[in-house]
Structures are given as structure tokens and as C-alpha cells.
Amino acid sequence: MLSRGLSILRCFRPGEQELQLSELARRADMPKATAHRIVVELVKEGMLERGENGLRLGVALFVLGTRVPRQLELRDLALPYAEQLRHLTRGSAFVFITDAGGSEAALVDAVRRGHGGGDAHGAEDEVRASALAATRLFHAYGARAALPQARREPVPAEDPARVQAQGFVVVRSRTGAVSIAAPVLNASSTAVGALAVAGPDGRVQPVKAAWYLQAACAAVSRSLRRTPELAGCHLRPAVP
Numbered sequence: 001m002l003s004r005g006l007s008i009l010r011c012f013r014p015g016e017q018e019l020q021l022s023e024l025a026r027r028a029d030m031p032k033a034t035a036h037r038i039v040v041e042l043v044k045e046g047m048l049e050r051g052e053n054g055l056r057l058g059v060a061l062f063v064l065g066t067r068v069p070r071q072l073e074l075r076d077l078a079l080p081y082a083e084q085l086r087h088l089t090r091g092s093a094f095v096f097i098t099d100a101g102g103s104e105a106a107l108v109d110a111v112r113r114g115h116g117g118g119d120a121h122g123a124e125d126e127v128r129a130s131a132l133a134a135t136r137l138f139h140a141y142g143a144r145a146a147l148p149q150a151r152r153e154p155v156p157a158e159d160p161a162r163v164q165a166q167g168f169v170v171v172r173s174r175t176g177a178v179s180i181a182a183p184v185l186n187a188s189s190t191a192v193g194a195l196a197v198a199g200p201d202g203r204v205q206p207v208k209a210a211w212y213l214q215a216a217c218a219a220v221s222r223s224l225r226r227t228p229e230l231a232g233c234h235l236r237p238a239v240p
Contacts, residue, residue: 004030005038009047009061013128018054074193075108077223078184081216082195086111089209091199092126096134096181097192105134105181105194113199125177126198133171133181134194140164141183141191168210176201182213185221192224 011019011027019027025035039055042048046060074097082093092112096105107130112123140163163169168182179198183191195217197209 001038004028004034005042005047008035008038008042009057012057013131018051018056020054024055074184074220074224078193078195078216078220079109079111081220082109082111085195085197085209085212085216086113088212089197089199089204091197091204091209092123092130094127094130094134094196094198096131096194096196098138105131105138107131108193122175122177122200125173125175126179129171129173129177129179130181130196130198133169133179133198134196136171137163137169137181137183137194138191140169166210167214170206170210172201178204178206180204180206180209180213182210182217184217184224187225193220195220 007028007030008024011024021036021039022032024039025032028035039048043050043055043058046058048055048061049058050056075095078095082095085091085093090113092110094110095108097108098104098106107127110127112126136158140158140160142160158169168180171179171181173179177198178201179196181194181196184193184195186192195213197204197213
């Protein structure tokens with residue numbers, strides 16, 4: 001039951017506000033009746049909420065997330081650099097860690113560029129592009145799901161050797177956003193987090209942004225190695 005509940009919660013992707021019960025059941029690969037029973041329990045516990053157009057993640061889940069030590073420590077280390085990145089690149093800057101399964105990027109915090117009125121879609125597109133770039137980065141560094149996963153569209157693979165050699169991943173969305181992500185590494189050179197920048201293609205220059213990102217990630221990585229609570233954190237190694 002616990003694994004099925006987690007499968008439901010993990011159906012939500014970056015930028016998605018609400019999902020219908022039928023879509024949750026489809027993504028979690030379970031009968032709709034089963035998904036309904038689990039959703040009822042999750043709503044009762046505050047992990048899900050009912051919105052105008054479907055179900056959304058609940059406040060209780062957010063409160064639990066704010067207590068995660070790794071998230072808090074990494075955020076404190078990385079956020080000042082994210083603020084500098086927003087200024088230097090003229091894009092939005094994001095801080096990511098791996099999710100519970102080690103397979104996807106989980107957003108910790110963001111420093112956003114100014115968006116004009118009515119540009120909510122553009123802001124969401126930047127989040128999605130950045131999350132995809134960080135996810136591809138984590139995959140290239142050997143992340144592999146450790147918990148039961150909800151059924152998802154496959155993430156296009158990057159060549160691990162190439163990604164690790166260049167030290168960043170670039171993603172361009174269909175709507176014109178470009179995002180670049182670089183890893184935060186622990187003492188064993190394992191990616192435990194990522195910084196990313198995103199903005200309209202043409203406004204954010206990938207080569208220059210990648211240089212700034214790598215410098216920021218190197219500084220965060222050095223701080224990370226001096227933080228005992230985080231120095232031992234690592235992604236689960238890939239299983240051949």
C-alpha cells in the first residue's frame with residue numbers, strides 16, 4: 001500500500017498543478033478503482049488536495065519536504081550562487097536534488113528572472129526544461145531508480161562519458177526556452193545536486209551560462225565537502 005501511495009504522489013511532474021484521477025491511475029499503472037481508494041487516504045492525510053480541475057499535491061507533503069535536512073543544507077549553500085547566476089545570465093536559476101528514487105530532479109528553490117504579465121506559461125516552461133536538464137545530468141552520473149516508479153515517458157538518454165567530460169547538459173524546449181544544468185559533486189565526485197539556469201533562447205547564451213554554472217557548482221561542491229551532514233550523500237550507483 002505504501003509503494004502504491006508513493007506511485008500516486010510521484011505521478012506529478014514539474015510544472016503540473018492538477019491531475020485527473022484517470023490520469024493518475026494511468027501513470028501509476030493501476031486500476032482506477034484502486035487509485036481512487038489510495039487517493040481518498042492521501043487526501044485524508046493531507047498529502048493530496050482536491051482542486052477545481054483535479055487533484056494536486058497537498059500542504060502536508062510540502063511541510064514534510066521543508067524538513068528534509070539534505071534539501072535545507074544544499075539550499076543554504078547553493079542559493080547565494082543561484083542569485084548570482086540569475087544576474088550574470090539574465091535567466092532564472094534553479095537548485096535541484098535527486099528525488100527519493102534517485103531518478104529525477106526535485107526542485108529545491110529558484111531565483112526567477114522577471115516575467116511579464118501573462119507569461120506564466122513561459123515560467124512553467126523554464127521549470128520543466130531545467131528539471132529535464134538536471135534529470136538527464138543525474139542519469140549521466142549514474143542515477144538509477146531505487147523505489148517503485150510511476151509510469152512515465154522515457155527521458156532521452158545522454159552519453160554519460162560526454163556529459164561528464166563537458167560537465168553540463170543543455171535542453172531546448174519546443175517553445176523556445178533553453179536550460180543548462182551542471183552538477184554539484186561530493187568528495188567521491190558523485191552528483192548530489194545540480195544548479196541550472198533557463199530563459200528564452202537568445203537571451204540566455206549556453207556557452208557563457210555553462211561557464212558561470214560550472215564555476216558556481218565548483219564553489220558549492222567545495223563547501224559541500226566541508227559539511228559533514230552532506231558530504232556522505234550520494235546517488236545510488238547504476239546497476240549494469
